[in-house]
Amino acid sequence: MIIALPTKESGEKAFVSENLGRANYFYLYDTKTKEGKSFKNNFLNELHGAGVKTAEFLLKYSTDILITPRIGEKALEILLETDINIYKSTEKIARENINDFLNDNLEKLY
Amino acid sequence: MKKLLFLSGKGGTGKTIIASSFIKLAKSENFADCDVEAPNLHLIYKKGQINSKPYYGLKIAKINADKCVNCGICYDNCRFGAIDLNDSNHQINPYKCEGCGVCGFVCPQGAIDFVDSISGSIDLYKDNYLFSTGSLKMGSGNSGLLVTEVKKQLDNHYEKITIIDGPPGIGCPVIASISGVDFVLLVSEPSYSGFSDLKRIIETINKFKIDFGVCINKYDLNIEISKEIKAYLNKQNYNFLGDISYSEKVSEIINNNEVVVDYDFVVGKEIKNIYLNTMALLDW
Amino acid sequence: MQIAILSGKGGAGKTLVAVNLVNLINLSTYIDCDVEEPNGKLYFSSEYNKKDINVLVPKINYKKCTHCNKCVDFCRYNALIDFLGKVKLLPSLCHSCGGCKLVCEFDAITEVKEPIGYIYQGDYKYHQIYGGELKIGKESGIEIISQLISKADKEKINIIDCPPGNGCSVMESIEQADYCILVSEPTIFGLENLKLVHELTTLYNKNIGLIINKANDYNNIIEDFAKTKDISIIGYIPFDKELAKLNSNQQLVSDNNKFKPYFIKIIEQIKQEVDL
Structure with missing residues (x-):
């Protein structure tokens, strides 16, 4: 299972970003290998459709779970058509949000 | 906070x-x-x-007059009316250009560049x-x-x-x-x-x-x-x-x-x- | 003849001026170009006919699409994405530039109409009333504004009620105007926003006049600016609680004998600038 989070910095100790499409980085964690990796958000400065390109990115990396504080309408429109489940993050670092999710302590958004 | x-x-x-x-x-x-x-x-x-810094919008088109042969293909394809004709010279109206890239794609002379525009x-x-x-x-x-x-x-x-x-x-x-x-x-x-x-x-x-x-x-x-x-x-x-x-x-x-x-x-x-x-x- | 009414700031009194000028100018037409917040029609009791406004968006023929992603890469607005191996369109991001159709080498894209809102038309006494509404969630009302402006009757006086701000929708609204009226209020906020629209009318080389709304003891804030920029002040509408109340109930204050003279004076001034 691949878990994705928008983060302010790179690495698992980074705080979750307030925005999804305009996050500085995305942290992707694979529960099978127990390994995570940060990706720089290449669409951060897009004038149009940053959220949409993020959704495209998440699909490309076969994300199963997205943990985010909020999600824009257009990105949501796309993700609702997929099997990705979306959970609400808390003001903690990426690693703690992943643990909270694995321990069933996060609220499901969609 | x-x-x-x-x-x-x-x-x-x-x-x-x-x-x-x-x-x-x-x-x-x-x-x-x-x-x-x-x-x-x-x-x-x-x-x-x-502390002030420029804000850039979408890159907009600019016609390179040295390469342009005024064929009018860009004019025909622009949906935003952003190409002005002055004495048969083609020019981009920066206020109307939405930076879509169509003119650059259709130009047979490669005469159109996309340049940074300060939007604020x-x-x-x-x-x-x-x-x-x-x-x-x-x-x-x-x-x-x-x-x-x-x-x-x-x-x-x-x-x-x-x-x-x-x-x-x-x-x-x-x-x-x-x-x-x-x-x-x-x-x-x-x-x-x-x-x-x-x-x-x-x-x-x-x-x-x-x-x-x-x-x-x-x-x-x-x-x-x-x-x-x-x-x-x-x-x-x-x-x-x-x-x-x-x-x-x-x-x-x-x-x-x-x-x-x-x-x-x-x-x-x-x-x-x-x-x-x-x-x-x-x-x- | 087109007369555009504009102000950088919201709530400065654009619509107040526009609807009351229409009310007093014989046979004039009112065109409300504020398609995001269309409030002008609330002043005129009328039956309205609606007409949908469409823009062109791409439609993908999946039988022909080879999934080369050229269209996805071309779209500067990110309106096309690679969705699990299929090209998907997000119509709300599309600017209708037609680029995707041009770049497709497999003839897999056609263009179809997509409604973005509507325009409406009605009659009030001897006046034509036009306006439009952009659907919530749509990015640009430019096409609706351009359709509205095309309704202007060349034989008559058309009063164009512009959107606030100084963006592209205001530019579209004033492009063909023969005369522009700037409406401001005597505060430092009003002045700041007046400077913005003045810059715009200067760029377009428009003949302009200025109205000070909610006039009070601070008119000099605006008057001083008008003097340095050589803008003629064509009228004052004093702040008055009764006027504010009538207007907030969406009534035409120029039907009231106490306030009618302000607008008559403004019309006299406009006549010195353009032929009414």
Whole structure:
């Protein structure tokens, strides 16, 4: 299972970003290998459709779970058509949000 | 840390006057003006050192006259009427170009380049506070990203209350300003157009599941409509935070670049009351 | 003849001026170009006919699409994405530039109509009333504005009520105007926003006049600016609680004998600038 989070910095100790499409980085964690990796958000400065390109990115990396504080309408429109489940993050670092999710302590958004 | 955003739907209801008062009352040292199409908060808080940087929009087309043979293919394909013909010379009208890239694709001479265009500026004032603001150049569309950039300049670990003066309307810049805030304070006015715009902005906020409260500015200019607005809020179970009276003194204070709550009169007191009601809802 | 009414700031009194000028100018037409917040029609009791306004958006023929992603890469607005191996359109991001159709080498893209809002038309006494509304969630109302402006009757006086701000929708609204009226209020906020629209009318070389609304003891804030920029002030509408109340109830204040003279004076001034 691949878990994705928008983060302010790179690495698992980074705080979750307030925005999804305009996050500085995305942290992707694979529960099978127990390994995570940060990706720089290449669409951060897009004038149009940053959220949409993020959704495209998440699909490309076969994300199963997205943990985010909020999600824009257009990105949501796309993700609702997929099997990705979306959970609400808390003001903690990426690693703690992943643990909270694995321990069933996060609220499901969609 | 709490972030408080001021919105109104309709323009000119008094958002900035109330936001500037809240900054004083909360002793906030971290605030922003996200009304990038018509910023005004800097007229009150413009002290200190300013750090300004350009804001770039989409790259726009530029015709290289040395390569252009005036074949007119770009002119025929541009859907935005952004290519002007002056004495059979083709030129791009930068105010109409939307940067779609079609002209560059169809040009057989490779005579069209896409160049950076400055669409506005991102400004940061540093005094004993941090004040982030920005302005969009005329004719530039799409200010959502500029709003995001303005908000990014704030200190996100600030422990007290961050105050953000938002843009009018319900479009893209409003949505960009809503993201990440804890509470929205809506400034309404008693007119039928104000009331209908209030309902539209509430509809927009509700999509984000963010808590909000409403105050009515100049409520006494039409007491009947003020009552209708309050009845509506009550019925929907929305927070009503208070009324503000009309007073000629308000423009006098603003025109001296000052803040309303620094004066001891009815409007100052009413805004203080709204401030206390808001803080109670914020658990502050 | 087109006369555009504009102000950088919301709530400065654009619509107040526009609807009351229409009310007093014989046979004039009112065109409300504020398609995001269309409030002008609330002043005129009328039955309205609606007409949908469409823009062109791409439609993908999946039988022909080879999934080469050229269109996805071309779209500067990110309106096309690669959705699990299929090209997907997000119509709300599309600017109708037609680029995707041009770059497709497999003839897999056609263009179809997509409604973005509507325009409406009605009659009030001897006046034609036009306006439009952009659907919530749509990015640009330019096409609706351009359709509205095309309704202007060349034989008559057309009063164009512009959107607030100084963005592209205002540019579209004033492009063909013969005369522009700037409406401001005497506060430092009003002045700041007046400067923005003045910059715009200067760029377009428009003949302009200025009205000070909510006039009070601070008119000099605006007057001083008008003097330095050589803008003629064509009228004052004093702040008055009764006027504010009538207007907030969406009534035409120029039907009231106390306020009618302000607008008559403004019309006299406009006549010195253009032929009414």
